[in-house]
Amino acid sequence: MKAFVLRSYGSPGHLDLTAVDTLVPAAGEVLVRVRATSINPYDWHHMRGEPRIARIMPGTLGLRAPKHPILGCDMAGLVEAVGKDVTEFRPGDDVFALLSHGGFAEYVCVPEHLLARKPANLSYEQAAAVPAAAATALLGLRDVGRIEPGQRVLVNGASGGVGTFAVQIARALGTRVDAVCSAANADLVRSIGADDVIDYAREDFTRTGRRYDVLLDIAGSRPASACRRALAPRGTLVLIGGPAGRWVQPAGHMFSSLATGPLVAQRIAMADTVSCTAKKQVLMTLITLIEDGKVTPVISRSYAFHELQEAIRYQEQGHVPGKVVVTI
Numbered sequence: 092m093k094a095f096v097l098r099s100y101g102s103p104g105h106l107d108l109t110a111v112d113t114l115v116p117a118a119g120e121v122l123v124r125v126r127a128t129s130i131n132p133y134d135w136h137h138m139r140g141e142p143r144i145a146r147i148m149p150g151t152l153g154l155r156a157p158k159h160p161i162l163g164c165d166m167a168g169l170v171e172a173v174g175k176d177v178t179e180f181r182p183g184d185d186v187f188a189l190l191s192h193g194g195f196a197e198y199v200c201v202p203e204h205l206l207a208r209k210p211a212n213l214s215y216e217q218a219a220a221v222p223a224a225a226a227t228a229l230l231g232l233r234d235v236g237r238i239e240p241g242q243r244v245l246v247n248g249a250s251g252g253v254g255t256f257a258v259q260i261a262r263a264l265g266t267r268v269d270a271v272c273s274a275a276n277a278d279l280v281r282s283i284g285a286d287d288v289i290d291y292a293r294e295d296f297t298r299t300g301r302r303y304d305v306l307l308d309i310a311g312s313r314p315a316s317a318c319r320r321a322l323a324p325r326g327t328l329v330l331i332g333g334p335a336g337r338w339v340q341p342a343g344h345m346f347s348s349l350a351t352g353p354l355v356a357q358r359i360a361m362a363d364t365v366s367c368t369a370k371k372q373v374l375m376t377l378i379t380l381i382e383d384g385k386v387t388p389v390i391s392r393s394y395a396f397h398e399l400q401e402a403i404r405y406q407e408q409g410h411v412p413g414k415v416v417v418t419i
């Protein structure tokens with residue numbers, strides 16, 4: 092089989108499309124013929140080994156070299172074979188999953204407990220756009236933000252991968268949603284349900300005078316101390332991401348924001364999709380929202396497998412509306 096293999100940290104050019112050993116599913120695993128994947132900041136953080144501070148944090152990046160040579164955390168495809176003790180899937184089933192790695196390949200072995208059936212109304216490309224970004228939006232709003240119908244939600248970074256899911260999920264869960272993004276993407280976020288759109292180049296969302304019950308901070312463009320101005324007295328700031336940097340960011344932004352939490356009445360908490368132990372259950376909720384027509388992936392561009400390096404270069408620019416997918 093063919094896969095993009097990363098032997099040392101670096102730019103997308105370090106990803107090498109090459110033949111690797113055929114996979115055999117172990118007990119409890121499902122071998123999937125990958126039909127599509129999508130690009131997430133998670134992938135290029137692992138590709139570059141950045142921020143470098145993460146190399147010394149347990150459970151994240153390898154110290155000198157990538158822990159896993161095949162990246163790619165989103166996957167949609169077709170079951171090819173199942174290992175011993177697999178009961179829920181059989182060859183020919185359409186599936187998708189949120190992986191830690193392995194999606195940038197023609198085949199991947201997935202533990203049964205991570206795999207879910209592909210939403211019936213989505214293509215492989217659309218389904219591959221869902222796992223990491225939509226799961227992060229759902230965890231941030233529902234589990235960390237604890238949103239309730241009728242509340243006011245602000246999504247900072249509303250036009251990107253996580254943001255376009257967050258706007259739709261917040262609406263589906265009965266809240267009023269305002270969105271912060273560039274003027275170029277204002278029509279897009281309105282079309283998926285945003286009530287008001289704030290152009291970050293013209294207006295500082297922390298100084299509008301409006302107060303939100305939950306502020307989902309995906310862009311991390313303002314410090315927590317400023318974000319608190321836009322929160323109701325008992326509101327929640329949900330930290331999702333921040334500006335990328337070589338050495339410390341976005342980890343520095345997240346940890347300095349968290350550090351202010353114990354000092355203030357408002358709640359400041361981080362959404363962490365990677366360590367979520369209920370990934371499949373999260374996908375099951377998303378399947379319902381998608382099949383009910385309440386959430387639809389927004390896809391900006393689609394690339395062929397051999398163009399995966401180009402897809403990462405495009406996504407890394409940080410201003411892509413919606414998701415970037417790769418067909419395999």
Ligand SMILES: NC(=O)c1ccc[n+]([C@@H]2O[C@H](COP(=O)([O-])OP(=O)(O)OC[C@H]3O[C@@H](n4cnc5c(N)ncnc54)[C@H](OP(=O)(O)O)[C@@H]3O)[C@@H](O)[C@H]2O)c1
Nearest residue numbers: 132227248250251252253272273310312332333363364410
């Ligand atoms: N905590 C977790 O478990 C988790 C999981 C997934 C992702 N993340 C993090 O979440 C962040 C976003 O991920 P993503 O996949 O959504 O990335 P993305 O698709 O690149 O989206 C980022 C969005 O941020 C917007 N943006 C850029 N500058 C901004 C500013 N000054 N103010 C407001 N918005 C601005 C851009 O909108 P315009 O194009 O309109 O400028 C862009 O659409 C990353 O830091 C990522 O690492 C965290």
